[in-house]
Amino acid sequence: MxxxxxxxxxxxxxxxxxxxxxxxxxxxxxxxxYVIVDYVVVAIHFLDRLVNRKRWDRAKxxxxxxxxxxxILVPGKNEGKHLFKLTRSLxxxxxxxxxxxxxxxGSTDDTRIIGRDLxxxxxxxxxxxxxxxxxxxxxxxxxxxxAKGKYIVHFxxxxxxxxxxxxxxxLPFYYDxxxxxxxxxxxxxxxxxxxxxxxxxxxYLKVILVGRMVTSYxxxxxxxxxxxxxxxxxVLKRLGGWDLGPGLDGDITVKIRKLGYRVHFQPTxxxxxxxxxxxxxxxxxxxxxxxxxxxFRLRKHKxxxxxxxxxxxxxxxxxxxxxxxNVLLNISWFIYVVDILVNFGHLFIYxxxxxxxxxxxxxxLQFFAIMLIVRKPEEKHRLFFYLPAMVFYTGYxxxxxxxxxxxxxLFFKESYKDPWNPLxxxxxxxxLRI
Amino acid sequence: MKAHSLLHxxxxxxxxxxxxxxxxxIRVDGDCFVYIYDFYLGxxxxxxxxxxxxxxxxxxxxTRHAVWRIRSYFEHNLFLLPLFLRRSSRILDASLGAxxxxxxxxxxxxxEVVSITRSIQENRExxxxxEMADIDAQVILGHLAYGxxxxxxxxxxxxxxxxxxxxxxxxxxAIEANGRIRSSVVxxxxxAESLGYVKARMLQSTYVCSSCEDAFLQFREVCPACLSxxxxxxxxxxxxxxxxxxxxxxxxxxxxxxHILECPxxxxxxxxxxxxxxxxxxxxxxxxxxxxxxxxxxxxRCTTCDHDQNVEHLxxxxxxxxxxxxxxxxxxxxxxxAREPDQLGEVIPETxxxxxxxxxxxxxxxxxxxxxQLVSIEIEDLKGLIKQIGSKNKNKLLxxxxxxxxxxxxARDMRNVQLPFLYFxxxxxxxxxxxDIAQRTVFLLNHLLxxxxxxxxxxxxxxxxxxxxxxxxxxxxxxxxx
Ligand SMILES: [Zn+2]
Ligand SMILES: [Zn+2]
Ligand SMILES: [Zn+2]
Numbered sequence: 001m002x003x004x005x006x007x008x009x010x011x012x013x014x015x016x017x018x019x020x021x022x023x024x025x026x027x028x029x030x031x032x033x034y035v036i037v038d039y040v041v042v043a044i045h046f047l048d049r050l051v052n053r054k055r056w057d058r059a060k061x062x063x064x065x066x067x068x069x070x071x072i073l074v075p076g077k078n079e080g081k082h083l084f085k086l087t088r089s090l091x092x093x094x095x096x097x098x099x100x101x102x103x104x105x106g107s108t109d110d111t112r113i114i115g116r117d118l119x120x121x122x123x124x125x126x127x128x129x130x131x132x133x134x135x136x137x138x139x140x141x142x143x144x145x146x147a148k149g150k151y152i153v154h155f156x157x158x159x160x161x162x163x164x165x166x167x168x169x170x171l172p173f174y175y176d177x178x179x180x181x182x183x184x185x186x187x188x189x190x191x192x193x194x195x196x197x198x199x200x201x202x203x204y205l206k207v208i209l210v211g212r213m214v215t216s217y218x219x220x221x222x223x224x225x226x227x228x229x230x231x232x233x234x235v236l237k238r239l240g241g242w243d244l245g246p247g248l249d250g251d252i253t254v255k256i257r258k259l260g261y262r263v264h265f266q267p268t269x270x271x272x273x274x275x276x277x278x279x280x281x282x283x284x285x286x287x288x289x290x291x292x293x294x295x296f297r298l299r300k301h302k303x304x305x306x307x308x309x310x311x312x313x314x315x316x317x318x319x320x321x322x323x324x325x326n327v328l329l330n331i332s333w334f335i336y337v338v339d340i341l342v343n344f345g346h347l348f349i350y351x352x353x354x355x356x357x358x359x360x361x362x363x364x365l366q367f368f369a370i371m372l373i374v375r376k377p378e379e380k381h382r383l384f385f386y387l388p389a390m391v392f393y394t395g396y397x398x399x400x401x402x403x404x405x406x407x408x409x410l411f412f413k414e415s416y417k418d419p420w421n422p423l424x425x426x427x428x429x430x431x432l433r434i
Numbered sequence: 435m436k437a438h439s440l441l442h443x444x445x446x447x448x449x450x451x452x453x454x455x456x457x458x459x460i461r462v463d464g465d466c467f468v469y470i471y472d473f474y475l476g477x478x479x480x481x482x483x484x485x486x487x488x489x490x491x492x493x494x495x496x497t498r499h500a501v502w503r504i505r506s507y508f509e510h511n512l513f514l515l516p517l518f519l520r521r522s523s524r525i526l527d528a529s530l531g532a533x534x535x536x537x538x539x540x541x542x543x544x545x546e547v548v549s550i551t552r553s554i555q556e557n558r559e560x561x562x563x564x565e566m567a568d569i570d571a572q573v574i575l576g577h578l579a580y581g582x583x584x585x586x587x588x589x590x591x592x593x594x595x596x597x598x599x600x601x602x603x604x605x606x607x608a609i610e611a612n613g614r615i616r617s618s619v620v621x622x623x624x625x626a627e628s629l630g631y632v633k634a635r636m637l638q639s640t641y642v643c644s645s646c647e648d649a650f651l652q653f654r655e656v657c658p659a660c661l662s663x664x665x666x667x668x669x670x671x672x673x674x675x676x677x678x679x680x681x682x683x684x685x686x687x688x689x690x691x692x693h694i695l696e697c698p699x700x701x702x703x704x705x706x707x708x709x710x711x712x713x714x715x716x717x718x719x720x721x722x723x724x725x726x727x728x729x730x731x732x733x734x735r736c737t738t739c740d741h742d743q744n745v746e747h748l749x750x751x752x753x754x755x756x757x758x759x760x761x762x763x764x765x766x767x768x769x770x771x772a773r774e775p776d777q778l779g780e781v782i783p784e785t786x787x788x789x790x791x792x793x794x795x796x797x798x799x800x801x802x803x804x805x806x807q808l809v810s811i812e813i814e815d816l817k818g819l820i821k822q823i824g825s826k827n828k829n830k831l832l833x834x835x836x837x838x839x840x841x842x843x844x845a846r847d848m849r850n851v852q853l854p855f856l857y858f859x860x861x862x863x864x865x866x867x868x869x870d871i872a873q874r875t876v877f878l879l880n881h882l883l884x885x886x887x888x889x890x891x892x893x894x895x896x897x898x899x900x901x902x903x904x905x906x907x908x909x910x911x912x913x914x915x916x
Contacts, residue, residue, distance in 0.1 A: 126728075
């Protein structure tokens with residue numbers, strides 16, 4: 001009897017109680033969250049489109065009638081090499097009434113020369129060059145200070161966009177005036193570059209598209225990516241713009257929510273972003289991201305859990321979901337692993353392959369849901385073959401990185417040491433415990 | 435003492451003279467100088483016989499005019515004469531110093547004048563300045579001769595605000611100012627370099643108006659959007675603790691007895707630069723159109739033609755100094771023949787060098803049974819023609835003329851340019867046929883000049899001679915100007 005036959009034999013004879021006991025983590029968290037909820041949301045999405053089509057059409061008419069000035073802010077350090085491509089990408093936008101403000105945050109390369117040149121050629125409306133680096137937030141804030149548009153679009157310099165991306169990201173403001181911020185959808189541009197980028201491409205489709213659509217429908221959408229986010233200028237100015245990073249994307253979203261505005265995810269506004277092309281670089285990026293969650297959810301915005309005047313159920317739920325998903329879920333997975341090893345250690349050889357199989361099947365089910373709403377699904381067929389690898393990517397790799405990040409941040413406040421902000425700001429932030 | 439009294443007396447004499455054209459002679463140590471006022475308007479030819487000229491200065495505009503007039507006067511080589519200024523007060527004109535040979539102030543300085551004059555005379559004796567058909571060539575050589583006579587090895591540009599390019603080169607610029615040449619100073623010097631007379635050395639660059647190439651521009655900073663100069667500049671403040679960034683005025687709060695800096699975002703006071711905040715940059719704001727910007731444009735308005743332009747569109751000019759080469763010295767010392775002006779030009783394609791041409795003609799004359807004809811075409815008023823087209827285009831024109839001639843010749847025929855003559859052969863052609871061909875060729879050449887190049891005077895006269903030994907000798911004699 002081979003091992004495979006033995007495994008199949010074992011599980012065909014197992015009863016449901018046993019399966020529930022051994023795969024509790026998968027059944028409670030993964031199956032619910034990724035498969036059932038996703039199909040429900042996809043259904044809601046189509047239903048919503050059908051029911052609210054007239055309202056969206058009216059929003060579109062209103063936008064075309066008003067044609068408000070939009071300020072596109074692109075802060076960054078040493079991003080000069082991307083700027084020309086960015087202006088080319090913007091030149092093809094269907095929405096024409098915008099100004100482009102690029103901030104060179106103390107670049108050490110020839111960004112300043114490139115920026116000045118593009119400004120002189122009229123491709124950049126305002127190029128602001130800071131002699132000393134101030135960090136991501138200050139770069140965005142100086143651009144905000146000089147922005148003249150009614151809406152702010154925050155871009156990363158190395159992103160590119162679908163021709164109708166800006167137009168699509170403005171529509172929600174005319175659809176629902178309580179919306180003050182709109183997140184665009186980001187896909188991976190360099191997905192063919194390496195295994196790491198391919199897996200990230202799948203992850204982005206899963207998490208950003210479906211994950212954000214879900215949270216947006218429930219009303220707990222929490223992070224507008226800085227790579228592509230659109231905001232009402234008046235609201236941003238009321239908030240004083242972005243606060244000291246890292247994690248300022250999530251931070252600004254929470255602040256907008258606290259003012260009582262809605263934050264919307266617009267899956268049809270599409271941008272492409274480049275992701276780290278090796279697991280080493282990816283790990284560094286994720287460590288930084290995951291640390292910021294602790295810092296901002298648990299430290300800076302812990303007031304969302306307090307029953308005070310500003311208390312809003314959804315905000316608390318949003319933060320809770322965020323923390324839950326990122327921290328508690330991660331911890332409970334490790335509890336699950338320990339549970340299995342301790343109680344069913346002798347069955348490990350049967351449980352592991354079955355787990356992998358279950359996750360793979362769930363991944364495929366979820367991917368079919370994604371294919372129903374994603375744009376240009378035919379281009380994504382290639383990713384099908386990599387889905388089994390996702391079990392290891394999200395199931396093990398990302399979890400371990402996350403655990404390391406959370407531990408470091410919770411116990412050592414490591415994010416203050418990150419080169420994310422210049423030293424002067426980090427010192428200040430640490431001293432003020434923000 | 436003698437010199438002093440001479441100078442003194444002559445000044446009185448000159449003042450006593452009511453007219454502006456008084457000439458006073460001053461003899462010092464056997465040299466005879468002519469003393470004039472800077473408003474002298476008389477004939478310049480009258481000055482040429484003296485050993486040097488002393489100019490009494492009254493107003494710098496007059497002085498300049500007088501000096502420029504003399505330095506651009508080529509008749510009798512007047513421009514080479516030693517020239518001194520008698521200054522009563524300090525003259526604020528750098529170029530006057532470069533265009534003259536010294537100042538006369540005290541009695542002792544008259545002896546210095548004499549010694550400078552002697553030294554110039556000594557240098558001049560080594561030079562034989564030829565008379566040229568080509569005015570540009572004449573100017574170049576004249577300029578070089580001036581430098582050599584002053585013992586200079588380098589022709590240096592002098593900063594000058596009355597010169598179009600902002601710099602002058604003593605003789606050439608004076609002539610340009612008088613409008614006697616078609617080519618610009620720079621073109622002439624470039625030509626001198628291409629002829630190997632000077633070797634240019636880059637000194638610095640300057641910018642000139644893109645419309646009229648004048649160097650006198652007024653610069654100002656303007657708003658990139660509306661070109662207004664009404665711009666205010668403000669420092670930008672970055673508050674570390676809240677990442678707020680805004681112009682300084684946003685933070686300024688007036689309080690009793692002064693002001694503080696308070697963050698409009700987080701309401702904290704900004705106390706210590708470097709600790710609480712810094713100033714990463716500054717911004718400009720146009721008060722005319724409200725545009726914010728960091729990089730203002732710089733515009734230059736031309737004070738000559740009023741053209742207003744972005745400085746990026748100004749024309750960049752190299753200002754060079756020129757070393758006089760050995761070749762130039764040799765040419766000046768030899769004294770080029772007046773009949774050899776195109777030594778200055780490059781070789782015209784499809785033509786033969788003179789000595790080779792003569793040899794070939796002699797060979798042809800010796801050939802038994804040969805019956806060739808030599809056609810010589812003289813360009814009438816060559817000076818006028820070159821004046822019209824500019825000396826730079828001379829070779830281009832000659833090349834075109836030669837092409838027309840070549841088209842009417844046989845395969846073995848030869849051509850030579852010996853301005854104002856164009857020579858060509860019609861070998862194995864009877865005198866009768868040659869006559870026809872020559873007439874037709876002249877018709878075509880005239881047609882080319884008049885109709886295609888719209889050159890006004892287009893007079894060519896021809897002469898036909900059979901190629902014989904005697905004819906060739908005659909030709910050589912003619913060339914040597916015997
Ligand atoms: Zn001009
Ligand atoms: Zn303006
Ligand atoms: Zn502040």
